[in-house]
Each structure stands twice: as structure tokens, then as C-alpha cells.
Amino acid sequence: MLALIYDKTLSPFAAPAESRSSLRQALPQILAVCVKNVLLLGFGMTLGFPTILIPSLSGNVPDEPISLGQEAISWIGSINLICVPVGCLLSGAVTQPIGRKRAMQLVNIPFLTAWLLFYFSNDVWQIFLALCITGFTGGLLEAPVSTHPTAAFTVLTYVAEITQPHLRGMLSSTSTMAVILGMLSQFLLGTFLAWRVVAFCNCVVPVLAFTLLIFVPETPIWLISKNRYLDARKSIAWLRGWTSLNEIELEFQELCRQLGKANEIGIEDPATPTIPTLSKIEQLKLFTKKNFWWPYAIVSLSFFLSHFNGIGTLQTYSIKIFATLRSPIDKYYATVILGIVELLGCVACVTLVHFIGKRVINFISLIGSGCCFFIVAIYSYVAEIEYLDASSRKEDKYNWIPTFFLISSAFLSYLGIRILPWILTGEVFSNETRATASGLSGAIGYIFGFFANKVFLSMISIITLPGTFWFNSAISFLGAILLYFFLPETEGKTLYAITEHFLGNNKLDNKVQRTGIDNKAFELEESRV
Structure with a gap:
């Protein structure tokens, strides 16, 4: 169906611009992003799978041939995360030569291999190898193309390069939701099916994603960078409502100007300034300046808080935690509800952040989740629950308290602090360092996630x-205090103003800018390859 539509870009019956409705212009971009989200759905499945894998391999399932001790279990919940930065290192070498679309197709092969394994x-060892493959492949999928100073995340680059500015923000926000849906699917399937059956069912998603990606176009930005001008025109025509090539010629020429290709296609471009090429030494010096290390410190702090405030480990070990606390509902049902409220929290964040700003929403997130964990800690202390051992726990009429507040902490965490660092990553760095800084930020985020999951069981053994x-x-309360002093309000502010703030040339106020901003610097930056 999509292939037939794509062929219409060459048809004399393609709709002219004036006759195309807003819906028709947006629909192909929405379809392309939805196809990309199937891939992210699969990645989310790899993040949620350890949650149902851990209780199955803890020695409590009689017919399970694999039984692991506490140390091995701690690796089950964390080893995939530490492999993600490794995949980041090779992402640029994979994505830039073959293109965004083909790179997204190829990562489905190791995903499928892991599920079969x-x-x-x-x-x-086969379990650990499969987990390493999912983490490494996730790095190839999410990581920045660090070999080029103006590249961005593979899937986010695809969204940025195929969507129009007025759709970009909304469609980009669906990426996180797709990942959470993938995690939720594992919680739901694990409630009714054995973990091996879940793994086999998951094989459908990479096959589906690979197939659907055949029918969407490569990004016009990448095609222009490779001098494939006719293919770039076809791509734009498909993405702008299956229109004719003539109708998108002006947009094509503008993209060529932004990419420095104007002379090659025979159009004059006297107004476009020459972008200087920096030497390797000059590029390294960019990362010693205040406008890199100061925002990087804030992003790193946000990632630390998002993993050590408790929600990351709750997500991974939720089934064992709910079982230990004798949840009044089935431990698997409780985990499914946990995933649902995480998704609701993400939706609430996307909706509310434009009105109340990042500072306020993250104060609510950190203080609220901190209070929830504090109440659960008091309950566990009074009930004398010291370790993750459901067999020694007695029923009581107040066992709804920890379940309610743990689920509430999930909503509050995804309302703010779990989303904040990823939003900041695209805002606080300068044009010259944004791509590499985004990669370094993502890497430190996954490293924090690894350590948080790895030491969780050891912390329980030591401090109960x-x-x-x-x-x-x-950690949540302390984080709220630190962010109060160090996090500026960036919502609605131009990237230029944010960069000047971190250079020390001006100071951002803490008010939310709600009016629309035509951020030319951002548009130009996203358009480069």
C-alpha cells in the first residue's frame, strides 16, 4: 500500500500543493514516524524483558533448567544497559555510510537473533549473550553519529530530517511513548505466558519493523549529502503529501543551500555563509569550554537522579518487590499497572511541560517520588521487611500502602525526572558540540542505569x-534542591539564549516562554548531516 503511494510521487495525478489538505500533508510524516516507532517498540521490549526474566530464573520455577543466584540475577538486570554505550561507539560508522533507513532496518537482525537465542x-551464558546483543544493538539504534559534528541520534535524526517544524515536536515525543509501550507489552505478556514463549512472540516485532521500513523513504537530507538528488526529490514529494516533484522544488533547493550543495545543482547561493571546518584540536577544545562542561554536568546530574531515585530498579525488580511486599493484587498485574502509569506519566509530561516548565514539573516529580519511597520505607521498616523474600512475609490489611505508593512513584517519576535529561540533551548544548555531547550524555545515562540496577541487591543485603x-x-529530595539552584528554565527559550546562558553572557529567567519561537539556529542545525 505504502509502496503504491510512493510511486505516485512520479504520477501526473499527484496532488498539487494548493489542493492538499493539512491532514494529507501530515499523514505521510505520521506514517513514517509510526513505522520508526515499531522499531522503538522492539527496543522497549528488550528493556522490559529482564523484569519477567528475573523471577523466572531465581530458582522458584520447578521446570526451569536455568537457575541463578543473587549475583547472576544482578547482572541479568543490568548487563544490557552497560552494553548500550559500546554500541554508541559504532553507531556513526554504521549510520552515515548506509543511511538512516537502512541502519534502522539492519538493527532488527541482531534483535531477532537475541530473541531466538x-x-x-x-x-x-546464552542468556547473558542475548542480553548483551540487545544492549549493544540498542546503542546502535539510539546512539549519536559521533563521527560527524552535526549528527544526532539515529532514530531522532530520522524524525528530525523527515518532519516539518510544526510537526517535529509532537512526533518526536512519541519515541519515548513507544519505548514505554514496548516495556509494558513485556509486563503484560509475562503475566500470562512463560518467558520463553514471550521471547518467541517478540520475534514478530523486528520482522514487522524491517518489512515496514521498506515502504518509507530515506531522509532527503542524507540523500542530498550523497548527491542522490532525484531520490531526494522523490523522498520530499512522498513526505509532503504524495505530491509532484515540481511542487517540492523550492524546499529541495533550500535544503541544498543549507547543506552547501547549491552550486552542484546549479542554483546561486550568495547569502549562505561558508561554515568553517575545524581541526581535530579545535574540535577537542570545544569540550573544555564552560558551555559544554556546565550543561553536561546538569544533564549528568539529571540522569543520576532519574536512575537512583528508585524507579529504575523498581521497574527491573518490580515482580520480586511486589511479591515481597505482599501486594493485594497479583504481582504480575501490579507490574502491568506500573507500566501503564509510566505511560500516563509520560503523556502528562509532554502535555504539561509547555505550560508549567521543566523546573516546576521536575520539582513535583522528585519531591513526589521521594515522598512515595519514604512512605514505603517506613512501612517496610515497621513491618520488618528487610530482604526480597516473599516466603517470610505475612498478610496484613495495610499491604495496599506500599503497592499504591510504589505505583504512584512510577507516575511521578515519568512525569518529570525520567524524561528531563533526554529533553535537556537536545537543548542545552551548543551547535558545535550538540551531537557528540548528546552521545556522551546518553552514555553516562546508561552507565548510571547499569550501576543502579547492579548494586540494588547488594544495597538490600547491606542496608536492608x-x-x-x-x-x-x-536522593530525590537532594536532587530537587540541587536542580533548584542549578537548572535554568529552558522551556520556550531559544537555543541561542540557552547557549549564551551557559557561556555566562546572559542569565535565563525562570519564567516559561509560551509564545511560539522561530528558532532558525535549531532548524539549520537539524538540517545538516
């Missing part, structure tokens, strides 16, 4: 479950 595994939850609560 899970299904047929009969030894622990109440002590661990009190630690998470303290």
Missing part, C-alpha cells in the same frame, strides 16, 4: 530494603 537457551528505599528518597 533467549527462546532456545539452555545455559546461562527500608534502608534502600530511604536512600532513594534522600
Whole structure:
């Protein structure tokens, strides 16, 4: 169907610009982003799968041939995260030569391999290998193209390069929702099916994503960079409502000007300034300046808070935690509800952040989630629940308290602090460092996630479950204080104003700018390859 539509870009019956409705112009961009989101859905599945894998391999399932101890279990919940930065290192070498679309297609092959390895595994090393493959492939998918100073995340680059400015923000926000839906699907399937059956069912998604990506075009930006001008015109025509090539010629020429290709296609471009090429030494010096290390410190702090406030480990070990606390509802149902409220929190964040700003929404997020974990810690202490051991726990009429507040903490975390660092990554860095800085930010985020999951069981062994939850609560309260002093309000501000703030040339106020801003610097930056 999509292939037939794509062929219409060459048809004399393609709709002219004046006859195309806003819906028709937006529809192909929405379709392309939805196809990309199927890929992110699969990535989210790899993040949610350890949650149902951990209880199945903890020695509580009689017919399961693989049984792991506490140390191995801690690796199950974390090893995939530490492999993501490794994939980041190769992402640029993969994406830039072959294109965004083909790179997104190819990562489905190792995803499919990992799911089959899970299904047929009969030894622990196969489980760990499959987890490493999912993490490494996730790095190839999400990581920045660090070999070029103006590249961006593979999937985010695809969205940025195929969408028009007025649709870009809304469509970009669907990426996080797709990942959360992928995680939620694992919680839901794990409620009714054995983990091997879930792994086999998951094989459908990479096959589907690979197939659907055949029918959407490559980004015109990448095609122009490779001097494939006719293909670039066809791509733009498809994305702008399946129109004729003549109708998109002006947009094509503008993209060529922005990419310095105007002379090659025979159009004059006297107004476009020459972008100087920096030497390797000059590029490295950019990362010693205040406008890099200061925003990088804030982003790193945000990632630290998002993983050590407790929600990351709750997400990974939720089934064991709900079982230990004797949730009044089934531990698998409770985990499904946890995933649902995470999705609702993400939707609320996308909706509310434009009105109340990043500072306020993250104060609410951190203080609220900190209070939730503090209450759960008190309950665990009073009930004398020290370790993750459901067998020694007695029923009581107040066991709804920890379940309610843990689920509330998930909503509050995804309302702000779990989303904040990813939003900041695209805003606070200068044009010259944004791509590489985004990669470094994503890498430190996954490293923090690895350590948070890896040390969780050890922390419970040393300071008990109440002590661990009190630690998470303290991190949230301390984080709210630090962000109050160091996080400027960037919502609605131009990238130029944000960059000047971190250079020390001006100071951003803490008011939310709600009027529309034509951010030329951002548009130009996104258009480069």
C-alpha cells in the first residue's frame, strides 16, 4: 500500500500543493514516524524483558533448567544497559555510510537473533549473550553519529530530517511513548505466558519493523549529502503529501543551500555563509569550554537522579518487590499497572511541560517520588521487611500502602525526572558540540542505569530494603534542591539564549516562554548531516 503511494510521487495525478489538505500533508510524516516507532517498540521490549526474566530464573520455577543466584540475577538486570554505550561507539560508522533507513532496518537482525537465542537457551551464558546483543544493538539504534559534528541520534535524526517544524515536536515525543509501550507489552505478556514463549512472540516485532521500513523513504537530507538528488526529490514529494516533484522544488533547493550543495545543482547561493571546518584540536577544545562542561554536568546530574531515585530498579525488580511486599493484587498485574502509569506519566509530561516548565514539573516529580519511597520505607521498616523474600512475609490489611505508593512513584517519576535529561540533551548544548555531547550524555545515562540496577541487591543485603528505599528518597529530595539552584528554565527559550546562558553572557529567567519561537539556529542545525 505504502509502496503504491510512493510511486505516485512520479504520477501526473499527484496532488498539487494548493489542493492538499493539512491532514494529507501530515499523514505521510505520521506514517513514517509510526513505522520508526515499531522499531522503538522492539527496543522497549528488550528493556522490559529482564523484569519477567528475573523471577523466572531465581530458582522458584520447578521446570526451569536455568537457575541463578543473587549475583547472576544482578547482572541479568543490568548487563544490557552497560552494553548500550559500546554500541554508541559504532553507531556513526554504521549510520552515515548506509543511511538512516537502512541502519534502522539492519538493527532488527541482531534483535531477532537475541530473541531466538533467549527462546532456545539452555545455559546461562546464552542468556547473558542475548542480553548483551540487545544492549549493544540498542546503542546502535539510539546512539549519536559521533563521527560527524552535526549528527544526532539515529532514530531522532530520522524524525528530525523527515518532519516539518510544526510537526517535529509532537512526533518526536512519541519515541519515548513507544519505548514505554514496548516495556509494558513485556509486563503484560509475562503475566500470562512463560518467558520463553514471550521471547518467541517478540520475534514478530523486528520482522514487522524491517518489512515496514521498506515502504518509507530515506531522509532527503542524507540523500542530498550523497548527491542522490532525484531520490531526494522523490523522498520530499512522498513526505509532503504524495505530491509532484515540481511542487517540492523550492524546499529541495533550500535544503541544498543549507547543506552547501547549491552550486552542484546549479542554483546561486550568495547569502549562505561558508561554515568553517575545524581541526581535530579545535574540535577537542570545544569540550573544555564552560558551555559544554556546565550543561553536561546538569544533564549528568539529571540522569543520576532519574536512575537512583528508585524507579529504575523498581521497574527491573518490580515482580520480586511486589511479591515481597505482599501486594493485594497479583504481582504480575501490579507490574502491568506500573507500566501503564509510566505511560500516563509520560503523556502528562509532554502535555504539561509547555505550560508549567521543566523546573516546576521536575520539582513535583522528585519531591513526589521521594515522598512515595519514604512512605514505603517506613512501612517496610515497621513491618520488618528487610530482604526480597516473599516466603517470610505475612498478610496484613495495610499491604495496599506500599503497592499504591510504589505505583504512584512510577507516575511521578515519568512525569518529570525520567524524561528531563533526554529533553535537556537536545537543548542545552551548543551547535558545535550538540551531537557528540548528546552521545556522551546518553552514555553516562546508561552507565548510571547499569550501576543502579547492579548494586540494588547488594544495597538490600547491606542496608536492608527500608534502608534502600530511604536512600532513594534522600536522593530525590537532594536532587530537587540541587536542580533548584542549578537548572535554568529552558522551556520556550531559544537555543541561542540557552547557549549564551551557559557561556555566562546572559542569565535565563525562570519564567516559561509560551509564545511560539522561530528558532532558525535549531532548524539549520537539524538540517545538516
